[in-house]
Amino acid sequence: MDSLLLLxxxxxxxxxxxxxxxxxxxxxxxxxxxxxxxxxxxxIAIVMAASMNFIGAITFTGVAKTITKDIVDPFAIENGSIVILAALLSAIAWNLITWYFGIPSSSSHALIGSIAGAAISAAGFGILNYNGFIKILEALILSPFLALGIGFLMMSLFKVLFRNSSLYKTNKGFRTFQIFTAALQSFTHGTNDAQKAMGIITMALIAGEFTTSTDIPLWVRIAAATAMGIGTSIGGWKIIKTVGGKIMKIRPINGAAADLSSALIIFGATYIHLPVSTTHVISSAIMGVGSAQRVKGVKWGVARKIVLTWIITLPISAALAALIYQIINLFF
Structure with missing residues (x-):
């Protein structure tokens, strides 16, 4: 088999x-x-999340096009297929490591850092599309702060609107409302996160000279959406424990406020074709909601651990991808 086709x-x-x-x-x-x-x-939550992730994934392609062309030029890079393969292996390895330890790390940071690291390893720093890469980094950095602020404002608004309601009735109503917010959250997750693999596959098709367009083929959209849907149906219980309980004690009104805040940020990013870390955004929204409720109620020790992982993910994944590229390059 031709080595390019195999790659x-x-x-x-x-x-x-x-x-x-x-x-x-x-x-x-x-x-x-x-x-x-x-x-x-x-x-039931996982089945719903899988379904809504799939629907969100096949609905939009803007973020996929950004991944395809804004980090490196897929038409200009030599050994493009090896670069992309190295980036994927690095991102997968980091995702599995952080999943094993129950740390809500960022798949987006891992993938984007890995693409940059592998490309630099192959062709030097000049290969990066700095305008696009900086725009992506700005979105990744700013989105958690926006989520923190909007989460704080959303919870503050809910406190004013429901200050005269009984706690029991408020929580009962918001517990039902959370079915909608969880579905919305899953949909927006699909609109942004599933796009990243679509962009990677399209980069590979360009590098292999199987296409000359950055448009995302329909089969790529369906395949990526299906893969994410199946993965979602399996679930990640270790991270559920961290996000759902270790940051703060979550009541229905808090959960609804966090879901709405993060869905707003994620879908806003999808609308302007920018990838963001859904992990960062959701965790930050929970912290913002918790701060509006009671600053001391947020377990900032856990939050610091999460933030540290955010910071180290991009450089570690970049270095790992650079190393993997050199190893693969020996064989191809």
Whole structure:
């Protein structure tokens, strides 16, 4: 078999594996609050999340196009297929490590850092599309702060609107409302996160000279959406425990406020074709909601551990991808 075709097949396989892992790694983010408040039983929450992730994934392609062309130029890079394969293997390895330890790390940071690291290893720093890469980094950095602020404002608004309501009735009503917010959260997750594997596969098709367009083929959209849906159906219980309970004690009104805040940020990013970390956004929204409720109620020690993981993910995944590229390059 031609080595370029073999590399392309491997990339498609590992890209779908990345989406599958992303599904069970990030399922927790979308449904953690609704499960922790018992708004939804875990099995029903996961089935709903899988379905809404699939629908969201096949609805949009803007983020996929950004991944395809804004980090490096897929038409200019030599050994593009090896670069992409190395990036995928690095991102998958980091996702599995953080999942094993129950740390809500960012699949987006891992993938984007890995693409940059592998590309630099192949062709030097000049290969990066700095305008696009900086725009992506800005979105990744700013989105958690926006989620923190909007979560704080959303919870503050709810406190004013429901200050005269009984706590029991308020929580009962919001527990039902959380079914909608969890579905919305899962849909927006699909609109952004599943796009990343679509962009990677399209980069591989360009590198292998199987296409000359950055448009996302229909089969790529369906395959990536399906992989994420199946991964979501498996679930990520370790991360559910961290996001759903270790950051703060979540009640239905808190969970609904966090879900709405993070869904707003994620869908806003999808609308302007920018990838963001759904993990970062959702965790930050929970912290913002908790701060509006009671600053001391947020377990900032756990939050610091999460933030540290956010910071180290991009450079570690970049270095790992650079190393993997050099190893693969020896064989091809």
């Amino acid at each position: 392309t097949i491997l990339i498609v396989f590992f890209a779908l594996a990345f989406d599958f892992i992303n599904g069970f790694h990030d399922t927790a983010n979308a449904i953690a609050t609704s499960v922790s408040t018992k708004a939804l039983p875990p099995k």
